[in-house]
Amino acid sequence: MSGAAIGDAARLWLYALSGIWLLAVLDQILAARAAGGMEAGTLGRPWRAALRALFKERRRLRGSDGLLCRFCPTLLLVLAAALTALAADPPAAPGSLVAVAGLYVLVGVLDFALGWAAGSGYALLGAGRALALLLAVLAPLLLALGGVSVANAELGLAGQTGHPLALTQPLGAVCFTLSAMILSGWGPVRGPRGTDLAGGIELALTGVPLLIWRLARYLLLLATALLTAGLYFAAGPWLPAGGLLGAALLLALSHRLPLLEPRAFLSRAWLVLLPLAVINLGWALLLGAGPGAG
Amino acid sequence: MGMTPRQRLFRSAFSQLRVFPVLGWGGRELWQRLLGVAGINPCQSPDDCDLFVLAGEIPSQWSRRLSTLLESAAQPCSVLWLRPAWQCESPAGLPIKHTVSPSRIEALRAATLADELLEHDDEERPRPQFERAPTEAPVTGGTSLVLGPHFPYLPSGLQLELRLDGERVLSCEGVHNAFPLTPLVGADPVKIGPGNLPALKILLGQKSSISALESARWYSHLSWMADFLMLAGFAGAASQLRPLRRLPDRMAFRRILTRVEPRLKAMCRGVGRISPGTVQRLDLRGPVARASGVAVDSRQEDSAYRSLGFEPVLESDGDAWARWSVRARECLQSLDLIARARQCPASVPEAPRGAFRHQSSVFVAPTTALYPLLETRLGGNEWSAALLFIASLDLCPQEAALQ
Numbered sequence: 188m189s190g191a192a193i194g195d196a197a198r199l200w201l202y203a204l205s206g207i208w209l210l211a212v213l214d215q216i217l218a219a220r221a222a223g224g225m226e227a228g229t230l231g232r233p234w235r236a237a238l239r240a241l242f243k244e245r246r247r248l249r250g251s252d253g254l255l256c257r258f259c260p261t262l263l264l265v266l267a268a269a270l271t272a273l274a275a276d277p278p279a280a281p282g283s284l285v286a287v288a289g290l291y292v293l294v295g296v297l298d299f300a301l302g303w304a305a306g307s308g309y310a311l312l313g314a315g316r317a318l319a320l321l322l323a324v325l326a327p328l329l330l331a332l333g334g335v336s337v338a339n340a341e342l343g344l345a346g347q348t349g350h351p352l353a354l355t356q357p358l359g360a361v362c363f364t365l366s367a368m369i370l371s372g373w374g375p376v377r378g379p380r381g382t383d384l385a386g387g388i389e390l391a392l393t394g395v396p397l398l399i400w401r402l403a404r405y406l407l408l409l410a411t412a413l414l415t416a417g418l419y420f421a422a423g424p425w426l427p428a429g430g431l432l433g434a435a436l437l438l439a440l441s442h443r444l445p446l447l448e449p450r451a452f453l454s455r456a457w458l459v460l461l462p463l464a465v466i467n468l469g470w471a472l473l474l475g476a477g478p479g480a481g
Numbered sequence: 482m483g484m485t486p487r488q489r490l491f492r493s494a495f496s497q498l499r500v501f502p503v504l505g506w507g508g509r510e511l512w513q514r515l516l517g518v519a520g521i522n523p524c525q526s527p528d529d530c531d532l533f534v535l536a537g538e539i540p541s542q543w544s545r546r547l548s549t550l551l552e553s554a555a556q557p558c559s560v561l562w563l564r565p566a567w568q569c570e571s572p573a574g575l576p577i578k579h580t581v582s583p584s585r586i587e588a589l590r591a592a593t594l595a596d597e598l599l600e601h602d603d604e605e606r607p608r609p610q611f612e613r614a615p616t617e618a619p620v621t622g623g624t625s626l627v628l629g630p631h632f633p634y635l636p637s638g639l640q641l642e643l644r645l646d647g648e649r650v651l652s653c654e655g656v657h658n659a660f661p662l663t664p665l666v667g668a669d670p671v672k673i674g675p676g677n678l679p680a681l682k683i684l685l686g687q688k689s690s691i692s693a694l695e696s697a698r699w700y701s702h703l704s705w706m707a708d709f710l711m712l713a714g715f716a717g718a719a720s721q722l723r724p725l726r727r728l729p730d731r732m733a734f735r736r737i738l739t740r741v742e743p744r745l746k747a748m749c750r751g752v753g754r755i756s757p758g759t760v761q762r763l764d765l766r767g768p769v770a771r772a773s774g775v776a777v778d779s780r781q782e783d784s785a786y787r788s789l790g791f792e793p794v795l796e797s798d799g800d801a802w803a804r805w806s807v808r809a810r811e812c813l814q815s816l817d818l819i820a821r822a823r824q825c826p827a828s829v830p831e832a833p834r835g836a837f838r839h840q841s842s843v844f845v846a847p848t849t850a851l852y853p854l855l856e857t858r859l860g861g862n863e864w865s866a867a868l869l870f871i872a873s874l875d876l877c878p879q880e881a882a883l884q
Contacts, residue, residue, distance in 0.1 A: 221717035238494035239531075246528065246555040308626035308645075312864060315647050382714055383865045385525040385633060393529045393555035445744045446714055448865050449648060 195276065202427055203271050206409040206434065207402055208233060213435055214405075217442040240398035248391055250306030256391045259301040260400040266290050266297070267406035274413035275426065277344035284332050284342045287414065291328060291370045294407065295321030298372070298379050298388055301400075305391035313379035313387030316449050320378060323456035324366035330464035331356075331363035334471035335418050344417070353419040355474060358467035360419040362460055367414065368437055369452075371407035375444035376452040409434045495557075495595035497522055501530035503547060504637035505572075506660070506672040506879055508537025511563040511583060513704055513723055520591025523711070525633045527554050532594060536563040538672065539572040540661050548574055550631075557598045567669050623651045630659040634712040635871055638878035641855060643867075650867045653859040656852050660882035665844040673879045676701025680832035684839075691785055691822035694831065695815035700726045701833035702768075702808045702815075705875045709805070712872050713748055715741050731816055738809060749802035753858060753870030756799060763854065766847045767835025768807045769874060773799035779829040779836040786829075789821055801873035808875075834875055846880035 211233035219229045247253050270290050273283060295317060302314025334356050336342050353360045368374040379388045392400055412433030416422040422429035447455070484492070501524045502512045515521055515534065524530040527550045539547070539562075551560065559578045562571060566583050578597045581589060623644040630640040642655035663672075671678060676697045679689040703726045710719040718741045725734055759765070760775045770777040771793055778793035780786040794810045796803035830837040835847030851874050859867050 232497065235494055235496060238490055239497075242491060242494050242557065243529070244556045246553065248528070248553065308624065311624065312626075312645070312648060319647075377714075377865060381865070382525060383712065383868050386529070390526055390528060397529065445747070448748075448863065450863055 199272060199275055202275065203268065203406060203409065206431055207405040209431060210405045210408060210434055210438055211236075213438055214442075217439060221442060237398055240394055243394040243397075245394040245396055248306050251391050252304035252306070255300055255304035257396065259297050259304065260392065260396040260403065263294065263297050263403040264399050264406070266294055267403040267410060270410035271406055271413065273344060274410050274417055275430070277417060279343060281341060281343045283344040284336055287344065288329055288332055291367060292321070292325065295325070295370050301391065302379055302388035305388065307390050309384045309386065310388050310390045313381070313384050313390075316377075316381070316384075317379040317388065319449060319453055320369055320376065323453045324369050324460070327362040327456065327460045327464040328366035328370070330461075330468045331359040331366065334359040334464075334468045335363075337468070337471040337475045340475070351419060351421040356419070356467055356471055358463045359471065360415065362464040362467060363418070364411065364415045364437070365460065367411040368408070368441070371411050372404045373408055373437060373441045375441065376447045377449055408437060412437055491598075492592065492595055495531055495598050496520060496591060498531045498591050498594055499524035499529065500532045500534050501525075501527045501554075501631075502534045502536055502633075502637075503539065503543070503550075503631050505535065505537035505539040505543070505565075506569075507565045507567075507674060508535075508539075508563070508637060509704065510674055511536040511565070511586065513707065513726075514583075514586045515563060515589070516720070516723060518587065518589050518591065521589075523633065527551075527631070529555055531558055531598060533558060533560045534563060535560065535572050535575065535577070537565045538567075538569040539575075540659070541570070541573055542661055543659065544572065544574045547572070551575065559594070559597045561594065561597075565671070567671060625654075630657075634708045635868065636876045636878050638882075639871075639876055641859070641871075643859070645864070648864045650859050650862050650864065653856050656855050658878045658881055660878050662884055663882055665883045673877065673883065674701070676704065676833045677837075677877070677880060679827070680830040680837050683827060684830040684837045684844075689827055691789070691825045691827045692819050694827045695818045695822070698833045699729060699812055699815040699819070702812050705833075706805075706808065706812075709869075709872050710741065710745075712868060713745060715745070729816055729819075731813065734812065745805065746802050749805060749869060749873070750800060752801040752866045753862070753873055754798070754800045755854065755858070759854075760799075763850050765835075765850050765854075767833070768804055768811065769847075769851060770835070772796045772803035772807045777835070779831045783827060783829045785822070785825045785827060786818075789818060789825075791818070801869050804873045804875075832880075834877060834880070844883050846877070846883060848877045848881040851876055852881070 212230055215229050215232045247256065270287065273287060273290075277283065298317035299314045299321070302310045302312075302317055305311070335352065338352055338356065365374065369376060369378070372378060372380065377383060381387055389397065389400065409430060413426065413430035416429035416433050417426055420429060497520050500515070500521050502508070504512055512534065515536070516523065527533065533551060533554065535547070551558070560576055561579045561581065562577045563586065564571075564580050564582050571577060571580065579594065623646045626643050626645055628641040628643055629635060630638050638659040640657040640659055641653055643653055644651040673681065679693040679697045682689045703722055707719040707722045710716070710722065718737050721733070721737050755765070755769065755773050757773050757775050760770045760773045760777070765775075766777050774795055774797040776793045776795060780791055781793060794807050794814060796806050832847065837847075838845055854874065855871065859870065862870060
């Protein structure tokens with residue numbers, strides 16, 4: 188490995204860790220504001236939460252699948268890191284858009300697997316939600332990415348040049364961002380980690396695995412924002428800053444928007460989000476076939 | 482002696498404690514007071530809590546179940562007992578590290594409790610035995626799940642056997658009260674909470690005033706509203722509502738409601754609709770009956786209330802939103818009555834959940850009449866709607882256990 192590659196990797200890690208920390212702090216601030224005001228020490232809470240997880244033992248519920256419970260958090264972190272790497276430093280390799288879609292699908296599958304493995308009724312309900320949400324947002328996500336590939340005339344992430352795609356495909360930008368945000372475990376829906384499930388799929392996790400799982404969630408949000416900024420806003424050299432800003436915006440939206448019940452979200456996903464994604468793809472094909480295309 | 486670096490880190494890590502409550506007789510009041518202490522954060526699952534709070538008098542029958550829950554909690558985890566105001570046995574067989582009397586709750590400091598954890602952390606302790614039974618077992622036609630008896634923000638002691646198909650509740654196959662049956666005569670009225678106290682006094686032939694009865698209603702309704710908001714995901718509004726129970730402030734109350742009600746209304750509209758016919762058939766009382774448009778309120782029969790121009794608060798839709806609205810409007814009505822009635826005596830035992838009464842010399846609490854609704858009306862609801870329906874009934878298993 189060359190020195191430049193090592194430097195790039197180190198910069199990426201530094202960026203990802205700073206992003207996670209900034210998002211965790213912002214999350215605490217928004218939660219504290221919603222709870223009636225900031226207390227002293229709110230900014231240090233993410234550190235203390237991480238420390239707490241290090242002191243807490245890793246415990247296994249009876250009836251749970253120990254192997255899955257142990258590996259799901261690590262795998263999620265690997266997936267989140269891969270998505271962030273793809274988004275922050277888009278490779279020229281063809282097919283990287285397909286890789287992005289595949290990684291998001293795997294994130295949804297991991298949510299389901301962890302809920303299934305926990306051996307608890309509430310976690311099982313969370314697993315059901317994870318599967319339902321995956322099925323609901325998968326098609327809009329793929330169609331939105333399809334629109335991007337049509338506009339760029341390739342399946343790579345690095346193909347975009349010129350004007351921001353959000354100007355010609357605003358619907359695609361909305362569909363992609365919302366779908367990816369939901370799969371990342373954020374957004375305006377009572378998801379698999381809902382308060383009404385007493386923790387849901389996270390029930391089986393304590394200590395370090397829970398810490399890893401939550402770090403991965405922040406990283407996924409950052410990756411989603413980076414992808415939106417890169418694919419739809421042609422952020423170019425401003426991509427790192429745009430990613431952080433976008434992630435902060437998405438986090439604020441997650442706190443501000445009313446939470447939809449899973450069934451209500453599913454019906455909206457099928458009746459609104461999916462048709463919008465289809466219209467966006469049709470529009471992208473029309474633009475692609477228009478005069479001057481190709 | 483100074484602290485080691487590890488101890489300093491430990492103390493910093495646990496300066497915000499995640500706390501799981503188990504509420505016994507009179508426990509709800511103590512728990513809601515503890516939530517006002519800085520550094521105390523409610524936790525939804527016992528598995529990842531730092532502090533297990535036993536609040537009130539814990540029935541001895543719960544010891545085995547609680548031991549099992551404690552064994553499966555990730556260490557370090559300590560046990561705090563919020564002792565009730567009356568004399569009672571400490572919870573048997575549980576490793577209680579800290580006992581706090583009601584007068585000392587507000588003086589608690591999260592850092593002091595974290596030090597208890599630190600001591601606990603230094604101990605050699607056996608690995609958890611994972612004795613907890615799985616909560617679900619596959620059965621034909623759905624998955625069965627036992628909800629409660631310590632599910633956060635639902636009434637402590639209420640245990641439901643549910644059958645689910647995905648998120649949809651197919652049926653409720655059993656309703657159990659984990660509180661043991663207790664004779665009313667000889668029981669300390671404080672046990673069933675300050676909200677019920679004035680009405681119970683009247684039922685037992687003691688004196689009480691309109692002011693006391695309405696203050697108790699304000700207190701009880703606000704406690705319920707705070708729990709309901711927590712369940713619905715409005716933790717911020719809940720924490721702002723809780724202090725108003727002891728320091729009534731009409732403007733602040735209205736402000737909080739104005740902020741949350743549009744979203745809450747959207748969630749609760751049409752959830753758990755109860756028709757006037759069902760109210761009459763099951764002999765329902767209190768806000769649940771009045772939310773269905775049935776004017777069941779014994780205060781109408783009290784001349785002192787009549788002289789104050791009292792009219793029962795009614796809604797017609799009979800859903801969870803109507804039940805919220807009735808209680809919210811009753812809160813404001815109670816403040817009016819308190820201001821005008823002064824020490825005017827009351828003669829009717831209209832408790833916040835409905836009138837207490839004797840039927841064939843047996844005490845019948847309003848909650849008892851609501852239990853059949855759970856078996857007949859939970860089926861067909863989505864999971865979150867089912868939880869909102871249960872919470873909207875404001876059940877009190879403690880009062881239902883009195884005979």
